[in-house]
Amino acid sequence: MGPAHPPPQVVKQAIHWLLRLxxxxxxxxxxxxxxxxxxxxxxxxxAWQRVLSLHQDLDLRALPAAGVALRTLETSQRRLHRRQALKLLGGVALVGSAAWLGKDLDALHAWTSDYATGTGERRSFQLPDGSLLQLNTRSAADLAFDQRQRLIRLRQGELMLTCNALQGQGRPLLVETRDALLEGFDGRFVVRQDxxxxxxxxxxxxxxxxxPGHGQLQWITSGQAWRLDTQGAQQVEQQAMDASAWAEGLIVTRDMRLADFLAEVGRYRHGYLGCSEAVADLRLSGVFRLEDTDGLLELLPQTLPVRLHQRxxxxxxxERMG
Structure with a gap:
């Protein structure tokens, strides 16, 4: 007799098959x-049958029988985007374990990416041209290398790219985000999509x-940081956080608001992490290790007049001390 619930890794494979189809x-x-x-x-x-049984939760049309491709996740009212479907899948206990789903939800979102990381995970990848791609927590990127260009599409999160112009044999090395197309040359740079x-x-x-629409290139040189959005590109004169420290497993802050610091730490852990308005504007400077965010938080009352309220x-x- 088979198990009451298929193993989590098999359920993930079944969802992956469904998305590919x-x-x-x-x-x-x-x-x-x-x-x-x-x-x-x-x-x-x-596992396949369990995934298909979610059709009522996903409001799907009749799903295919064995050997027939899944043509659509469309209803008469709307077409569910892949990520929306995964969110709905994440709300159902596929294997009777909400904890597992919560832990791996970011990975589910990024399954269709070439490279991805989950919450609290940082990974390095050697690209076909020899460049080094590093992904921060909750990040996903696609690769499109051909005879004309080397293109990395940052779908979510943050990457660090270490590259050499000679590696491309004349092909530009490009990083595409929602807001801009960036071309890297010799060196190392970080791209973060907020x-x-x-x-x-x-x-x-x-x-x-x-x-698009700008005849001249804008250049970002060593030591500079820029912010790009639909309104344009602006240089950031002062940064409250070292943009590349995460690659070493660190958060390095310089007079950073506590609320912003907690939002950053929250990227590396599950659940809710926040603060009261009374302490949001307190300032924090220091070097903090990401390997243990619980221990990191326990340091805060030693340097600021705050306490941790932990349910x-x-x-x-x-919250404020006292």
Missing amino acids: RESGHDPALAQQCEQWRSSHHEHEL ADCTRVSVSQGKVAIHR TRWWVRV
């Missing part, structure tokens, strides 16, 4: 591969900003 439209070869995966082990079929802008910091070398490990609020 959706994206392919109608690909008989891919559908055949999926069918072979399902029939190779009883846990695979169980909700309202893209931030670029250059540690070594230089980066060119390509903007659970996943709910922490910083």
Whole structure:
């Protein structure tokens, strides 16, 4: 008799198959591969059926039978975007474990990316041209290298790129974000995509900003940081945080607001982390290790007049002392 619930990693594989089939439209070869995966082990079929059973929660049309590609996640009212579908999937206990889903939700969001990290994870990747790509927490990027260019699309989060102009054999090395197209040359730079802008910091070398409708390139040189949005590009004169320290597992702050600091730490952990308005504008300078965010938070009362109000490990609020 098979298990009551398929293993989490098998459920993730089943969702991955579903998304691949959706994206392919109608690909008989891919559908055949999926069918072979399902029939190779009883846990695979169980996981597949569990995923399909979510159709009522996702408000889907009838899903395909065995061997038929999943053509669409569309209803008569709306088409669910892949990420919206994953959010809905994340709200259902696929394997009877809400904790597992919460932990891996970021990974689910990034499954269709070439490179991705989960919450609190930092990874390094050697690219085909020899460049070094590093991804910070909750980040995802796609790679499109061809005969004309080397393109990295930052879908979410933050990357650091270490590159050499000679590696490309004449092909430009480009990083695309929602706000701009950046060209890297010899050196190292960080690109971060926030909700309202893209931030670029250059540690070594230089980066060119390509903007539609602008005839001339704008240059970011070593030691500079810029903010790019729909209104234009502006140099940031003073930064409250070292933009590249995360690659060494650190947060390095310089007179940073406590509320902003907690928002940054919150990127590396699950659950709620915030503070009261009474302490939001307190300033913080120092070097903090990311490997243990619980321990990091415990340091705050030693340097600021605050206390930690902790309901659970996943709910922490910083309040005024007393």
